[in-house]
Amino acid sequence: DVKVTQSSRYLVKRTGEKVFLECVQDMDHENMFWYRQDPGLGLRLIYFSYDVKMKEKGDIPEGYSVSREKKERFSLILESASTNQTSMYLCASNSPGRGIAKNIQYFGAGTRLSVL
Amino acid sequence: AQRVTQPEKLLSVFKGAPVELKCNYSYSGSPELFWYVQYSRQRLQLLLRHISRESIKGFTADLNKGETSFHLKKPFAQEEDSAMYYCALGGSNYKLTFGKGTLLTVNP
Numbered sequence: 001d002v003k004v005t006q007s008s009r010y011l012v013k014r015t016g017e018k019v020f021l022e023c024v025q026d027m028d029h030e031n032m033f034w035y036r037q038d039p040g041l042g043l044r045l046i047y048f049s050y051d052v053k054m055k056e057k058g059d060i061p062e063g064y065s066v067s068r069e070k071k072e073r074f075s076l077i078l079e080s081a082s083t084n085q086t087s088m089y090l091c092a093s094n095s096p097g098r099g100i101a102k103n104i105q106y107f108g109a110g111t112r113l114s115v116l
Numbered sequence: 117a118q119r120v121t122q123p124e125k126l127l128s129v130f131k132g133a134p135v136e137l138k139c140n141y142s143y144s145g146s147p148e149l150f151w152y153v154q155y156s157r158q159r160l161q162l163l164l165r166h167i168s169r170e171s172i173k174g175f176t177a178d179l180n181k182g183e184t185s186f187h188l189k190k191p192f193a194q195e196e197d198s199a200m201y202y203c204a205l206g207g208s209n210y211k212l213t214f215g216k217g218t219l220l221t222v223n224p
Contacts, residue, residue, distance in 0.1 A: 031210050040125065042202060042216035043160075050210065058211075090160065096210045103148060103206045107160040 003027070006091050006108035013115050019078040021111050023091030030095055032074035033105065034058075034066065037088040046089075049074055081115045088112050118143050120205050122215035129193050130223050137188040137218045139177075139203030148206035149186040151177055152214075155199045163188075163201070173197070193222045 007022035025032065033048040035058075045058030047066040055066050063085060067075040074093075078085055091108040119142040129135050141147060151163040164172045166179040166186060177188045186203060200219050204212040 033211070035214075040216060042122075043214040045211060048211060092160075094210065103210060103212075104150070104162055104165070105212055109159045 004091055004093055004106050004108040006089075006111050008111050009109065011111060011113045013078075013081050013113065015082060015115060017078075017081050017115075019081050019113065019115075021076040021078075021089055021091075021113070023074045023076070023093075023108055024072050025074075025091075025093040025106070026072065027093065027095070027106070028071065029093040029106075030071075031093060032068065033092040033094075034064075034074065034076045035090045035092065036060070037090055037110070043090065046076065081113075083115050086113060086115045118205050118207055118213040120203050120213050120215035122201075122203055122218050124218045125216070126219050126221070128221045128223060131195055132192050135190050135193040135197070135220065135222075137201050137203075137220065139186045139188065139215060141184050141186065141203075141205045143184075143205055143207065145207065147179070147181075149177070149179055150204040150206065150212065151175070151186075151188050152202045152204055153199050154202070160202070193220075195222045195224060198222045 004025045013019050034046040035043040037043050044060050046064050049055045049068040065077045089111045092105040094105045121140045149166040153163040154160045175190045198221050200217050202217045203215040
């Protein structure tokens with residue numbers, strides 16, 4: 001079974017703090033993704049990474065950065081947290097070339113971030 | 117540009133009634149379509165994908181390229197089907213474009 005683990009289920013931070021959200025997957029997947037999930041807006045892609053040290057902006061990258069130093073780990077960084085970044089953050093991974101499982105994304109349990 | 121539209125934010129049915137969650141897409145290439153489901157306090161997970169042409173938990177979805185639709189159907193809804201459902205479109209770059217989701221409530 002694919003396991004995508006997000007380090008925190010809940011986080012409370014103050015405006016202006018630097019925030020790190022961590023995600024680890026154990027299936028040797030090449031691709032990893034960060035989304036935010038908001039009611040009425042669905043899932044919106046923030047960043048994704050298709051290899052170590054490789055990243056690409058998604059639909060809403062402003063205010064975020066990412067780091068992928070190892071294949072299994074993908075970090076989302078909020079350089080200076082703001083209240084409008086209060087949201088549920090989901091990490092996902094997949095592999096583009098794994099036969100029947102190709103392109104299926106596997107999700108972590110999510111991190112609910114509140115910025116006060 | 118890829119786009120997925122789920123026209124209903126909320127859908128409420130009674131147990132045993134048929135249910136249809138609508139999904140329309142816009143894509144110029146050959147689409148790959150998925151339905152994901154998120155039950156209360158659980159992670160988002162794949163329900164089914166069009167290339168598998170299978171029934172999962174009694175749900176089916178048929179890709180209609182003429183109408184650019186991928187509606188999710190179940191003939192007899194159960195209370196445990198209550199969840200948030202997302203339609204997703206995969207393109208050529210391994211990314212998925214998600215719709216805004218439909219919250220299904222099955223009443224006893």
